[in-house]
Amino acid sequence: MLSTWALETFGPRAEQIRRGVAEALAVALENARDAQQTARTRHLHPFGFTLMSRKFEALARAFADMADVDIVKPQGSQHELVVLGGNLLFPFRYAKDRSVSVVNARIGDGRPSGLVQALFTRFGPRPWTEQLTLGGAETGMPEPVIPAARALTQLPEGTRLVLIAYACNAGAGLLDAWWGEAELLDRTGNLRWHHYEAIPLAGAALTGTLPAPALPIETLPIETLPAEASVFSGGAMPAPEMNPRSPYERAAALPPVSEAPAEAPDVADEGR
Incomplete structure (x- = not known):
């Protein structure tokens, strides 16, 4: 069942788009695991590098033929971004297992890039708490670097940033996926969700997971x-066998x- 947020954000195509996101993630993960298997190395670099690129490419391919879709490649970025009906889809892995809650999701393991900062600044939801100034010095997130901000000028002002957060690893496959809207809190990539909800994976992720032992x-x-x-507590006491x-x-x-x-x-x- 679709939420009010999904219907308001994507309209009558919401179910089709949600299913397309799940299928694109499953394809990207399957390709990453194939790369890892082909490389025949115990190091997981092939999996990580392939997944980084394929998650954007799979999304672009999934929605390329849909009406009101723009595939944008910002200057200085290696990846194409999907803008669907004014909503910019941005996928990222927030965890490698289920020990981390999506509530505590972060963008990356280090400082967010200038492009990511610019995406949140220009297209993310308005912060619930405005930044404070102390002696003229602003606390919180700094303004994104100018080249990254300029790279997004081709996108209209009304664009809305929709995050796709997922958990996966090379062994267990795609564990879960969520989408929603959040603000970027600090330089370490911490988020404050304004809305998030699970993306059903039944069926769509079957090709992206190995048979369970x-x-x-x-x-x-x-x-x-x-x-x-x-x-x-029910039943008779069993006899020893x-x-x-x-x-x-x-x-x-x-x-x-x-x-x-x-x-x-x-x-x-x-x-x-």
Whole structure:
């Protein structure tokens, strides 16, 4: 179901656009993982570099034939930006796993570029708290550098910045995606969301994820557990068995596991 924000922002095409964003992210991620596999290296640079470029290219290709679309390449930028019905779509990876909430999303791991600062200054929502001045020195975000600001003069003043924040990694694939509007708070890329909402990924992201490994029954979602296992206190006390493995493990032919394996950290980062 579409929100009031989505309908007000994109009109009757909102569902089509939301689905196109999810599919474009899935394609970009699949290409990045293909690049990583082809490179045959344990370093994740191929994944990060490919994802950085392909996320913009996949969005541009997804909406190239839609009415009222402009594909803009600002001077000094390597990437094409999609402006759809006056809304500039800007995708960025905010996390590599689900340990980071989108509420705490940041643009990049370092200082935002002059172009990113200019995008927020010109097309982002009006800050909820105006910047204060102390002795003539302004606190908060500085004015973006002049070359970056000039690179955006080809975009109309009424353009609206719509952020697409997603979490993914080379192993697990596309984990989640959100879109909305936010203001850039400081030099480290912290955001203050004015509105954000999830983008459904069911179906669209299937091509961008590897098959999930079989899980022991104790780690399965509650809705997939057998009915008798979902109520701990119900039923008769089971008699001890020589083989303590669950019916699920025996049916799936899973080897016995004494303890859960530790997850390997993902060090991939876009731009590295």
